[in-house]
Amino acid sequence: MILELSHIYKDYPQGKLTVPVLKDVSLSVEEGDYIAIMGPSGSGKTTLMNVVGCLDVPTSGSYILAGKDIARQNDNQMAEIRNRYIGFVFQTFNLLPKLTAQDNVSLPLLYAGVSKRERRQKAAIALEKVGLADRMTFRPNQLSGGQCQRVAIARAIVGNPKILLADEPTGALDTKSGEQVMEIFQQLNDEGVTIVMITHEPDIARRAKKIYHIRDGILTGPVQ
Amino acid sequence: MFENISLAFQGIWSHKMRSILTMLGIIIGIAAIISIVSTIKGTNEQIKQNLIGAGNNAVTVQLYQGDEAYDYSWNAIPSGVPLLTEDTRTQLEALDEVELASYFNYRSYAENIYYLNTSFNGKVLGIDDKYFDVFGYYIQWGRNFLASDYEKFRKVVIIDHTAMSSLYPTGVNPIGTCIEIRGIPFTVVGVVDKKAAFEPVINSVEDYETYSQESSGEIYIPNASWCIPYQFDEPQSVVLKAVDTDSMTQAGNKAQDILNGLLSQSTRKKVSFKSEDLLKQAKNLQDLQTSTSQQLLWIASISLLVGGIGVMNIMLVSVTERTREIGLKKAIGAKKSRILWQFLTEAAVLTSLGGILGVVGGIVMARVISRLTTMPTAISVPAAAVAVLFSMAIGVIFGFFPAVKAANLNPIDALRHE
Numbered sequence: 001m002i003l004e005l006s007h008i009y010k011d012y013p014q015g016k017l018t019v020p021v022l023k024d025v026s027l028s029v030e031e032g033d034y035i036a037i038m039g040p041s042g043s044g045k046t047t048l049m050n051v052v053g054c055l056d057v058p059t060s061g062s063y064i065l066a067g068k069d070i071a072r073q074n075d076n077q078m079a080e081i082r083n084r085y086i087g088f089v090f091q092t093f094n095l096l097p098k099l100t101a102q103d104n105v106s107l108p109l110l111y112a113g114v115s116k117r118e119r120r121q122k123a124a125i126a127l128e129k130v131g132l133a134d135r136m137t138f139r140p141n142q143l144s145g146g147q148c149q150r151v152a153i154a155r156a157i158v159g160n161p162k163i164l165l166a167d168e169p170t171g172a173l174d175t176k177s178g179e180q181v182m183e184i185f186q187q188l189n190d191e192g193v194t195i196v197m198i199t200h201e202p203d204i205a206r207r208a209k210k211i212y213h214i215r216d217g218i219l220t221g222p223v224q
Numbered sequence: 225m226f227e228n229i230s231l232a233f234q235g236i237w238s239h240k241m242r243s244i245l246t247m248l249g250i251i252i253g254i255a256a257i258i259s260i261v262s263t264i265k266g267t268n269e270q271i272k273q274n275l276i277g278a279g280n281n282a283v284t285v286q287l288y289q290g291d292e293a294y295d296y297s298w299n300a301i302p303s304g305v306p307l308l309t310e311d312t313r314t315q316l317e318a319l320d321e322v323e324l325a326s327y328f329n330y331r332s333y334a335e336n337i338y339y340l341n342t343s344f345n346g347k348v349l350g351i352d353d354k355y356f357d358v359f360g361y362y363i364q365w366g367r368n369f370l371a372s373d374y375e376k377f378r379k380v381v382i383i384d385h386t387a388m389s390s391l392y393p394t395g396v397n398p399i400g401t402c403i404e405i406r407g408i409p410f411t412v413v414g415v416v417d418k419k420a421a422f423e424p425v426i427n428s429v430e431d432y433e434t435y436s437q438e439s440s441g442e443i444y445i446p447n448a449s450w451c452i453p454y455q456f457d458e459p460q461s462v463v464l465k466a467v468d469t470d471s472m473t474q475a476g477n478k479a480q481d482i483l484n485g486l487l488s489q490s491t492r493k494k495v496s497f498k499s500e501d502l503l504k505q506a507k508n509l510q511d512l513q514t515s516t517s518q519q520l521l522w523i524a525s526i527s528l529l530v531g532g533i534g535v536m537n538i539m540l541v542s543v544t545e546r547t548r549e550i551g552l553k554k555a556i557g558a559k560k561s562r563i564l565w566q567f568l569t570e571a572a573v574l575t576s577l578g579g580i581l582g583v584v585g586g587i588v589m590a591r592v593i594s595r596l597t598t599m600p601t602a603i604s605v606p607a608a609a610v611a612v613l614f615s616m617a618i619g620v621i622f623g624f625f626p627a628v629k630a631a632n633l634n635p636i637d638a639l640r641h642e
């Protein structure tokens with residue numbers, strides 16, 4: 001198991017009340033898996049994603065990622081885990097507007113302490129992989145939405161993470177660009193990258209090997 | 225680190241207008257401080273130069289009665305004070321701090337000195353053959369005293385430029401003419417040029433009062449002939465040429481001790497030799513000047529404080545604007561410390577740049593001040609360096625709170641921020 005969530009609860013304090021968002025979520029993902037999580041708006045998808053991505057800690061339950069108990073890590077260790085094991089792809093890309101595609105992609109390597117030359121090399125390779133070898137020196141505002149998302153994918157995979165986490169990766173894209181992104185995901189999964197993807201589009205979810213459903217914070221599935 | 229600095233420069237460059245406005249407080253504060261410090265330094269250097277003279281490092285040691293120099297115009301020769309001998313001179317010149325020692329007699333406000341009907345009321349001195357060497361004066365016209373002038377008690381006189389212009393306003397050649405000193409005619413043999421020495425720079429009435437002893441002119445006769453218009457066995461004063469300016473106080477103190485050693489206990493209760501400590505005098509004047517200027521420094525510091533608050537404000541705005549960027553960086557693995565450093569560096573670079581601009585502005589301002597008011601200024605390199613370091617420190621101090629705020633942002637909230 002690359003990641004294992006068991007009996008995860010997540011509550012948010014709302015004034016004097018606490019709002020339960022995740023209720024007894026258990027999920028195991030094997031290395032090389034490709035899963036999709038579907039659910040209506042407000043069902044807790046992003047919250048789950050934040051827990052899986054080590055951006056947030058659950059209120060209760062245990063989470064083991066690559067053999068590490070996430071509950072026991074401090075801030076800096078969490079940052080290191082995110083840097084080494086996880087690649088994020090967001091719905092709104094989240095590229096830094098002042099940096100070129102290549103610099104955006106090499107950012108995670110900077111935090112991993114990789115030398116400048118190696119960073120540039122690896123960033124170039126990652127951009128090539130997503131078909132943007134000819135756009136390395138472009139800034140995000142000189143790229144289309146689909147291209148931006150591909151830069152974001154290159155950034156997510158540049159450090160060879162164990163898991164790729166994607167929160168509605170095609171949500172802001174047209175069908176054709178979405179299709180391209182899906183092809184890249186397929187290719188990455190074929191190369192052995194574990195993918196956890198959130199979406200509410202059934203067409204997109206069908207690309208995954210397994211589909212889970214979440215409703216009011218309760219996870220069901222998988223559907224093969 | 226280096227990367228952070230270059231990123232900070234990019235950030236500053238991309239918000240040129242905002243950066244300049246933010247730096248303005250720092251620029252003005254530092255510029256004010258630099259120009260004030262330059263003025264203090266310039267004035268101090270001038271005070272020191274005016275009092276000590278440029279390079280002749282002369283220290284006078286003379287007899288004092290209490291706090292007043294012993295005045296032979298009114299007082300009889302004090303008993304128990306011996307005449308100074310060649311032995312004593314050898315002893316004085318053997319001091320490490322002393323190059324030359326000269327003996328002389330003098331009257332500060334000479335009376336009954338005339339050329340025809342023109343009277344002279346400067347200073348008259350009876351000097352030995354080393355006096356001009358101590359001060360670096362040289363004979364411009366005519367001749368210096370000869371050994372025979374001393375041996376034969378000749379009635380000869382050398383005058384300086386100021387004395388010449390007051391005694392010979394019509395431009396008569398003074399050489400060969402006669403000056404009456406207390407009814408006794410002395411022949412003018414030479415005119416001494418003090419240009420090698422130093423003319424005090426007079427900027428104000430106070431300056432004039434401080435430095436004016438020099439300005440009514442001097443006439444010199446051989447000390448051997450001193451007894452002709454004045455009196456026999458008048459104890460001499462000593463002027464020493466110190467090896468350098470910083471040795472002046474030491475030279476004066478040591479010579480004073482040697483000379484006082486010649487006096488008996490009972491004599492020393494009445495009169496004693498004292499060195500005129502010009503360095504200390506200069507220091508007192510400088511302190512006075514500096515303390516008034518220092519109050520200006522406080523006012524300038526307030527501008528720095530205001531500038532610092534401006535920096536803090538703009539850094540807080542910057543943190544808010546870049547919340548998403550910070551969230552993303554943390555999500556992909558940036559540690560707290562890295563975010564903290566990024567913002568601290570940015571603030572420090574911003575204020576250091578302001579400091580550098582302020583130093584440049586301050587130097588320009590100092591130049592303009594010295595042009596417009598004839599107030600002397602001197603640029604102090606250490607002060608400039610300290611100013612830049614200090615403005616860097618302001619950046620770190622006032623950037624700290626915003627940087628901590630950035631570092632502690634929760635990545636989830638930050639990413640959700642619109």
Ligand SMILES: Nc1ncnc2c1ncn2[C@@H]1O[C@H](COP(=O)(O)OP(=O)(O)OP(=O)(O)O)[C@@H](O)[C@H]1O
Binds near residue numbers: 041048
């Ligand atoms: N910081 C928070 N404080 C309080 N409540 C929160 C917080 N974050 C999320 N919630 C609540 O948790 C629930 C789930 O939110 P979440 O963002 O996980 O939904 P989602 O499934 O991702 O929805 P969408 O498809 O619209 O993105 C929502 O009802 C939301 O109001």
Ligand SMILES: [Mg+2]
Binds near residue numbers: 046047
């Ligand atoms: Mg969501």
